[in-house]
Amino acid sequence: MKSIGVLMTCHMDSYLEQELEKRFNLLRFWTATEKSTFLATHKNSIRAVVGNAFGGADAELIESLPKLEIVASFSVGLDKIDLAKCKEKGIRVTNTPDVLTDDVADLSIGLMLAVLRKLCESDRYVRSDKWKKGDYTLTTKFTGKTVGIIGLGRIGMAVAKRAEAFSCPIHYYSRTEKPETKYKYYPSVVELAANCDILVVACSLTEETRHIIDREVIDALGRKGVLINVGRGRHVDEPELVSALVECRLGGAGLDVFEHEPEVPEELFGLDNVVLLPHVGTGTVETRQAMADLVIGNLEAHFQKKPLLTPVV
Amino acid sequence: MGITTQDQFLTAHAHSVQALLLSGTHPVTSDTLRLLPSPGLIVTTSAGLNHIDLPECQRRGISIAGAGNLYSEDLADLAVGLLIDVLRKISVADRYIRRQLWPSKGEFPLGFKLRGKQVGIVGLGSIGLEVAKRLEAFGCNILYNSRRKKPSIQYPYYSNILELAKNSDVLIICCELTEQTRHMINKEVLLALGKEGVIINVGHSAVIDEQEMMGCLMRGEIGGAGLDVFEKEPDVPKQLFALDNVVLSPHRAAHSQETILALRDLVVGNFEAFFSNKPLLTPVIMNQLF
Numbered sequence: 343m344k345s346i347g348v349l350m351t352c353h354m355d356s357y358l359e360q361e362l363e364k365r366f367n368l369l370r371f372w373t374a375t376e377k378s379t380f381l382a383t384h385k386n387s388i389r390a391v392v393g394n395a396f397g398g399a400d401a402e403l404i405e406s407l408p409k410l411e412i413v414a415s416f417s418v419g420l421d422k423i424d425l426a427k428c429k430e431k432g433i434r435v436t437n438t439p440d441v442l443t444d445d446v447a448d449l450s451i452g453l454m455l456a457v458l459r460k461l462c463e464s465d466r467y468v469r470s471d472k473w474k475k476g477d478y479t480l481t482t483k484f485t486g487k488t489v490g491i492i493g494l495g496r497i498g499m500a501v502a503k504r505a506e507a508f509s510c511p512i513h514y515y516s517r518t519e520k521p522e523t524k525y526k527y528y529p530s531v532v533e534l535a536a537n538c539d540i541l542v543v544a545c546s547l548t549e550e551t552r553h554i555i556d557r558e559v560i561d562a563l564g565r566k567g568v569l570i571n572v573g574r575g576r577h578v579d580e581p582e583l584v585s586a587l588v589e590c591r592l593g594g595a596g597l598d599v600f601e602h603e604p605e606v607p608e609e610l611f612g613l614d615n616v617v618l619l620p621h622v623g624t625g626t627v628e629t630r631q632a633m634a635d636l637v638i639g640n641l642e643a644h645f646q647k648k649p650l651l652t653p654v655v
Numbered sequence: 656m657g658i659t660t661q662d663q664f665l666t667a668h669a670h671s672v673q674a675l676l677l678s679g680t681h682p683v684t685s686d687t688l689r690l691l692p693s694p695g696l697i698v699t700t701s702a703g704l705n706h707i708d709l710p711e712c713q714r715r716g717i718s719i720a721g722a723g724n725l726y727s728e729d730l731a732d733l734a735v736g737l738l739i740d741v742l743r744k745i746s747v748a749d750r751y752i753r754r755q756l757w758p759s760k761g762e763f764p765l766g767f768k769l770r771g772k773q774v775g776i777v778g779l780g781s782i783g784l785e786v787a788k789r790l791e792a793f794g795c796n797i798l799y800n801s802r803r804k805k806p807s808i809q810y811p812y813y814s815n816i817l818e819l820a821k822n823s824d825v826l827i828i829c830c831e832l833t834e835q836t837r838h839m840i841n842k843e844v845l846l847a848l849g850k851e852g853v854i855i856n857v858g859h860s861a862v863i864d865e866q867e868m869m870g871c872l873m874r875g876e877i878g879g880a881g882l883d884v885f886e887k888e889p890d891v892p893k894q895l896f897a898l899d900n901v902v903l904s905p906h907r908a909a910h911s912q913e914t915i916l917a918l919r920d921l922v923v924g925n926f927e928a929f930f931s932n933k934p935l936l937t938p939v940i941m942n943q944l945f
Binding site: 445448459462467469478480482485507603605617622626 | 753907
């Protein structure tokens, strides 16, 4: 399989790169000085694309790779892949579901605790020697707070299970009601936001869910409400979120994703009621390896004409 | 008017005092108790009882009202929060972004998963049980050490703290400070926990030999720590400030606004109960202690 060209869209994981290099002819797209020339040079050998949350396979890229057979995403989210175009051209698509569910759910709860109990701020307080001058402020209790989840898929359910262990009542919004869960359903995100203390975005990014967190939802969540985003930056109308936080119309936010990563709105840096993370929802050694193994496994299965492990298209 | 000493103040007012209200910061010794001719009640707001001369109180028939389980949820929440922070580098990452390193330095170091971690809880009282309940939901395996094995509890019990440490990836200190637990987490226990091990302390600082822990952290002999308590608060050893594998909290694990309001109600409730000859809301039962 060493002659098979695999185009990696951006630097994503050293272990994945290393394993791809052992098996295929790995082409690192981000190192190309002139992208169109690079594609023109290699287009006839590239039969696979490995993408992620930052760089996937849009229509333009797909059109410029006539020999493309499979797009294997190093993510569960598919928002960077033109799925319709792939279907049209018979290109297979795989992602990395399940292996990363725990990590994203763990981080969601970690963000809730960090925002409500001000973990990062109080760590800063101790490190800057301010504790000698006075005790830190009281913070907000987490146990028993109502958690509202947007999207009750694998990740949403995992967040719910963890929050329940803290005696948090669980409310949710989903495309369809799930009566088999004992959680309280709301037919709209605004109503959900008005009826919870902490709102978590745990759904996939599609045309329908872009800016699902808008001014109306933020107002409904309110002065004491907290927003947690472990989905995609574009789930949130970011300028609206920033002004709500700066103007104290929203109680706080824990954000792992942003609209224009790695750019983060600077107005957030001075706030003590936000926690900011550099898209590390799946950022553990164990999970990245499991994700990489799935990417490799899917590619090998495809080129050996065996059933794909985690096909989407 | 000069500054009266505590003893002078007590001597002047002793005959009219019937109850003491304490936090955990000042010890109440038999000397203090002797100055007060008829205290019937001590109400303490602290989570622990090591600042009170318990045998003397029992001898003199002094009732003690403690905080009961008031702090257990907040303490458990913070223990879990500190653990997730250490394993997933939340505070480090937040600093990384605020220092604008994400655009220039790019990839942030990976953390470690919670599922499958062996979590050794030191002291399975109400705090330890709340911690266990929460971490089970993350897929952690719970082990414990306590004064006595608890027959109704399914988690594996280790009577020896060293054995617990050898079998744990994480140790969470949830126990009282007593003669037996003082510096119980010593160098041997820390080395048994090992270079990927994490220690979380929301209990009493003196349960851990702080000097030894510092040494282990500096030499990479343990993986990381989440600490709410320190031996000489608010003086925190400066060597910790340079470490990215520790998360530091200024002894606020039990202090959410909601809990402090509940504490006020509890203290008032206990005084009211005592002075109207009703049972205390949260009596400390002496014979359960020693």
